[in-house]
Structures are given as C-alpha cells and as structure tokens.
Amino acid sequence: MIALLKKILLVDLLQGLWVTFRNQHPKHLYTEQYPLERPKVAERFRGAPRLNINPDNGETLCISCDLCAKACPENLIVVTSVRNEQTKRKDLTTFTYDTSRCMFCGLCEDACPVDALELTQDFELASYTREGLIWDRQMLEEGPKPTRYTR
Numbered sequence: 001m002i003a004l005l006k007k008i009l010l011v012d013l014l015q016g017l018w019v020t021f022r023n024q025h026p027k028h029l030y031t032e033q034y035p036l037e038r039p040k041v042a043e044r045f046r047g048a049p050r051l052n053i054n055p056d057n058g059e060t061l062c063i064s065c066d067l068c069a070k071a072c073p074e075n076l077i078v079v080t081s082v083r084n085e086q087t088k089r090k091d092l093t094t095f096t097y098d099t100s101r102c103m104f105c106g107l108c109e110d111a112c113p114v115d116a117l118e119l120t121q122d123f124e125l126a127s128y129t130r131e132g133l134i135w136d137r138q139m140l141e142e143g144p145k146p147t148r149y150t151r
C-alpha cells in the first residue's frame with residue numbers, strides 16, 4: 001500500500017529532483033569557467049616546449065648537440081646546425097618540434113645537457129592547421145601566444 005502511494009505521489013521523482021536542485025547552489029559548481037578563469041596546472045605538468053635563450057645576450061642556449069632528437073621516441077625533433085670555423089662550435093640553424101606527435105614524456109628535456117629545451121606549463125597548443133602544430137625555432141623561443149579573454 002505504501003509503495004503504491006509512493007508511486008502515485010511520485011515520491012521517487014521528487015526525491016531525485018530535490019537532490020538535483022540541492023546541488024545547483026553556486027558553491028557546489030565545480031565547472032571551470034575557462035577561458036575566463038584559467039586553471040592552475042600541477043607543478044610538474046609538462047606542456048608546450050620552449051627553447052631557452054640566454055637572458056644576458058639573447059642567444060640560444062642550444063648547443064646543437066642533437067641529444068634531444070636522439071632521445072625522442074617519436075623522432076619529432078629536427079635540429080640542424082653549421083660548424084662555426086672561428087669558434088669551432090656548431091651554430092644552431094633550425095629547430096623544429098612537431099607538437100602534434102608529442103606525448104610530453106619529457107625525455108628530450110631530460111637529455112638536454114644545457115637545459116635549453118624545456119617543457120613549460122603552457123597548455124594551450126591548439127591550432128587550426130596541422131602545419132601550425134609544427135613549431136619552428138622562433139615559435140619555440142617566443143612561446144605560444146593564446147588569446148586571453150577578459151569577458
């Protein structure tokens with residue numbers, strides 16, 4: 001009899017709706033309002049690659065040793081250089097990094113002996129084209145410039 005009354009009075013439905021409405025108070029909302037509110041990423045998050053430059057002279061820290069390219073299991077880094085006859089060192093000419101194939105394992109930055117290559121906390125890597133996902137040296141040095149929305 002009680003079960004029948006519950007069915008007639010839609011008690012289960014009302015209980016379910018009560019749970020729903022009770023959790024709709026703004027203090028219970030956990031959805032991040034991205035891009036208006038930017039999420040905090042974990043300290044050890046590995047995101048957009050960056051090719052570091054020396055802040056004192058603006059020159060790249062990369063010594064063109066190619067170790068990052070050799071360490072990469074995806075073979076997505078290509079480093080080219082020319083031998084400088086005066087310094088007898090290799091001067092970096094191009095550096096490409098295909099972010100579309102990267103799994104952000106960090107093996108490349110671990111292999112770099114001079115901390116030139118770094119996976120930063122930038123996470124906005126989207127591009128409208130496949131070509132846009134292949135970063136050249138300039139892009140790697142300047143870093144991504146995502147649109148910052150204010151409203």
Ligand code: SF4
Binds near residue numbers: 072073101102105107
């Ligand atoms: S993070 Fe991993 S997959 Fe990406 S470039 Fe470095 S070594 Fe390759």
Ligand code: SF4
Binds near residue numbers: 062067112114
């Ligand atoms: S391992 Fe470091 S120094 Fe060597 S080529 Fe890669 S980024 Fe440059």
